[in-house]
Amino acid sequence: MDTLLTGLWKENPVFVQVLGMCPTLAVTNSVINSLVMGLATTFVLILSSAIISALKNIIPKQVRIATYILIIATFVTVADYLIQAVSLEVYKALGAFIALIVVNCIILGRAEGFASKHGVWKSMLDAAGMGFGFTFALLCLGVVREVIGNGTFLGYPVFGQGYEPWVVMILPGGAFFVLGAWLILFNWMRERRKREAAAQSDKSRELVAA
Amino acid sequence: MNSESIGFILLSSILINNFVLSVFLGICPFIGVSKKLETASRMGLAVTFVMLVSSTCAYLTHVALAAIGAPYLELISFIVIIASTVQLVEMFVKKFSPALFKALGIFLPLITTNCAILGQVLFQTSRNYSFIQSITFAFGAGIGFTLAIVIMAGIREELELTGVPGIVKGTAIVLMVAGVLSLSFMGFAGLGG
Numbered sequence: 001m002d003t004l005l006t007g008l009w010k011e012n013p014v015f016v017q018v019l020g021m022c023p024t025l026a027v028t029n030s031v032i033n034s035l036v037m038g039l040a041t042t043f044v045l046i047l048s049s050a051i052i053s054a055l056k057n058i059i060p061k062q063v064r065i066a067t068y069i070l071i072i073a074t075f076v077t078v079a080d081y082l083i084q085a086v087s088l089e090v091y092k093a094l095g096a097f098i099a100l101i102v103v104n105c106i107i108l109g110r111a112e113g114f115a116s117k118h119g120v121w122k123s124m125l126d127a128a129g130m131g132f133g134f135t136f137a138l139l140c141l142g143v144v145r146e147v148i149g150n151g152t153f154l155g156y157p158v159f160g161q162g163y164e165p166w167v168v169m170i171l172p173g174g175a176f177f178v179l180g181a182w183l184i185l186f187n188w189m190r191e192r193r194k195r196e197a198a199a200q201s202d203k204s205r206e207l208v209a210a
Numbered sequence: 211m212n213s214e215s216i217g218f219i220l221l222s223s224i225l226i227n228n229f230v231l232s233v234f235l236g237i238c239p240f241i242g243v244s245k246k247l248e249t250a251s252r253m254g255l256a257v258t259f260v261m262l263v264s265s266t267c268a269y270l271t272h273v274a275l276a277a278i279g280a281p282y283l284e285l286i287s288f289i290v291i292i293a294s295t296v297q298l299v300e301m302f303v304k305k306f307s308p309a310l311f312k313a314l315g316i317f318l319p320l321i322t323t324n325c326a327i328l329g330q331v332l333f334q335t336s337r338n339y340s341f342i343q344s345i346t347f348a349f350g351a352g353i354g355f356t357l358a359i360v361i362m363a364g365i366r367e368e369l370e371l372t373g374v375p376g377i378v379k380g381t382a383i384v385l386m387v388a389g390v391l392s393l394s395f396m397g398f399a400g401l402g403g
Contacts, residue, residue, distance in 0.1 A: 018381050021241065022325045026234035066293055069322070073286045080285070096332045099285055103323040105238055171396065172232050176389030183382040191377055 003122060004129040013106045013130050014137035014179075015186050020106040024138060025175040027097050031154050034142030036090050038135025040083060040098060042128065044075045045107050049127035053115040068111045069102065076101045106134060144178050145169045216346050219339075223350030226399060229326050230358035231392040236326030240359055241384055249313045250363035251356065256303070256318070258352025260295050261327055265348035267291045268331040269341055288331050296322045326355055361391060 013019045020041075027037045048071050052059075059067050080098045084091045091098070101107070110130055115123040146152060149169030151159050168174045229235045236257070243253045271287050300318050304311045311318065321327065330351045334344040365387055374383055 018241070019238075021237035022234050025237060065319075065322075066290075069289050069293065070286060073289050077282055077285050081282075096329055096336065099332055100235075100325045100329055102285065102289055103325045103328050105320075105323055108323055168393070171393070172234065173389045173393035173396065175234065176385045176392055180382050180385035180389060183380075183385065184378055187377040187380075187382060 003125045004132075006126075006129060008129050008133045008136065012133045012137060013109075014134060015183065017106075017109075019109055020104045020134060021179075023097055023100065023104060024134075024141065025172075025179060027094055028138055028141035028145055028175060028178075029170050030093075030146045030150070031139065031142045032090065033093050034138035035135070036083065036087075037094060037097065038131070038138045040079045041101055041104060041106070041134055042131025044072060044079055044101055045110060045127040045131045045134075046124055047075050048072045048107060049110060049115040049123040050120055052111045053118060053120045053123035056116050064116065065108070065112070068108060072107055072111070073102050106130060140182055141175070141178050145174060149174060214343070216342065219343055219346050220350040223347055224354040224357065225395065228354045228358055228395050228398075229329070229351050230355055231388070231395045233329070235329040236324050236355055239320070239324055240355075240362060240388070241381060243314070244359050244362040244366055244384070246313075247360065247363045247367055250359045252310055253314060254352070254356025254359050256299060256314070257321060257324065257326065257355050258349070260292070260299055260321055261330055261348040261352045262345065263295045263298075264288075264292045264327055264331060265334060265344050267295070269334070269339075269344045272335050284335065288328060292327050292331070293322045326351065358391070362388065365391075 011017060014021070014024050023037055023041070028034045048068070051071050052068055055067075076099060079101065083094070083098060110127055114126050118126070143153070146154075147158055148166050151157055151163045151165045157163075166174075169178065223229070227233055230237065230240050239253060239257070244250050268288050268291055271291065272284065275281060275284055275287065296319065299321070300311075303314070303318065330348055334347050339347060362384075366384065369383065369387070378386070
């Protein structure tokens, strides 16, 4: 359980480790795209982690990275055809970014850093945690960008008729701004928690901080 | 201008659809290696070189795989091509410039997982570019990447000297700057019609 939660929050791949930025920024212009991308990455992450940790004693050390990438590429091809079969519309919206899951640093990072050292069951749990953490981060961006930039949530209008969408949020620049803003928010929360811990011994300092 | 013409492909991949700032490819090295101007420009050149070589190989592979009717092998073979090209560049750099090899550090092997390179290869395949078009596209994309990372490194060198508030320091300020850069590159959108 702990392994699962670590990836979800404490070591969130996007917000804490700053990995896998390209899909994070590129596909989060709507909620549905973010969700599909997150789930596809989770799928690839769990299955490739399972295979890699099962084969970890057979794979020679020198060619391990190449082997990992081949295993990952196989599952990405599966995911690619799966999404194409289920929803052609989403497939077109995501475009090359499904194939680009191969080069998502989160997957290779977990393969090298976790799956190659732990058992199958634990690696799958870790992969699931990281995958859901990634999906969570994508949704954080996707929701903000779709609601503010388009005035809709999953395609349904949220605001009244008179709402003028902030087009900048849908544009590439907006992706950088929203992610930057989330990082600032999380930094601020971390700073505040640290300050509160320090202030508990000293009440007067807490007043200044507030 | 004809959207298939060589000049347009070059212009579009450098400025209008800049790989880093409009298509979001290669963000990891863009944030990771853009601390110093010198390292950034060399990283850009290494990426451009890998792109040119892998684009050539990928074009030939695409033709070969289409001939034997196995398009599902495309993704896997592209990855193998890129990985071996990067290995080649790594050996080359290590031999001829150990200083640069040290400066690039972990980011040199990581070019393999640079999505800009795989992205470029995938785009040229899905758009059915001819050989000349592919090479031009690869060259433009590489130059575009270099341009973005060099601009970013220049700004970050200046940022070092200014008082950035504590909570914004690090990745957050880099993303904000990238946002502004990306907005300014939007200005090229009207170019070439």
